[in-house]
Amino acid sequence: MTYFAGIDIGSTAIKTVLINAGGEIVGIHVTDSGSLFHKNAKEALRVLLEKSGVDRAQLKYLIATGYGRKLFKEADDSISEITANAIGAHETGKAYGGVRTIINIGGQDSKAIQIDDSGNVSNFVMNDKCAAGTGRFLDVAARNLDLDLEDLGDIHFTGSGAPLSINSTCTVFAESEIIGLLANGHGKAEIVAGIHYSIAKRTVRLAKRVGIEDRVYMDGGPALNKGLVAAIQDELQRELVVPQYPQTTTAYGAAVLARSEFLAEQQEGH
Secondary structure (H helix, E strand, O other): OOEEEEEEEOOOEEEEEEEEOOOOEEEEEEEEOOOOHHHHHHHHHHHHHHHHOOOHHHEEEEEEEOOOHHHOOOOOEEOOHHHHHHHHHHHHHHHHOOOOEEEEEOOOOEEEEEEOOOOOEEEEEEEOOOHHHOHHHHHHHHHHOOOOHHHHHHHHHHOOOOOOOOOOOOHHHHHHHHHHHHHOOOOHHHHHHHHHHHHHHHHHHHHHHHOOOOOEEEEOHHHHOHHHHHHHHHHHOOOEEOOOOHHHHHHHHHHHHHHHHHHHHHHHHO
16 A cells, blocks of 8 residues: 655644545544654654554655755755645545535644635645644643643633623733733633634634635634634624634645546656
């Protein structure tokens, strides 16, 4: 059997996806990036292959993407995360009737991408100037509220009052706002909902800059947060397509491309 892999070396997590010759996903592994990107990426790939029962020799083509892609010399090729994200969302989106707009919220940045019917990028915008609309902001907020990051999504729905306004566009000032709201006796649920709506407003503004098509696909780790998804849907006034494994869309796109590249090379060789 032949296999192909994509590795997305992000600022906060390393995502790896393994697919077979038929293009089906046979393995997924997600781990923290830590400070030793290269060492941790090599280990992530080793664990993925081991979990999937695949020998390294059976892995015919590997493409790296993401923040640390240039550091991973073991890859056969590397591509930008915008391209890989577009390919992954296009392939995954087929099951939902196709997607044209992608919202990606990562650890350190957020992106809005518009793709054509073939999955090619036709437009994209990125917010990497400030962490206030990213996964990092959610980490900081959870810590200030003395909550687990994984619990934010559920807590969003437990408030009895309206979501509280978080107006600061900078994480440091937003942190002060959150502490101030707590000191004034406001409930955690209303603060959490306010944080989600603050990110949602920012994200939708970003998406409007690329143009919002019918079906909007959301990926990245924060897409696992049901409260944030609900807030973005409310702001968009439409449902989002959220895949089963939103963190791995970009790594999956890199794996799909790895398979295509390998097959193209095989055909050229004949």
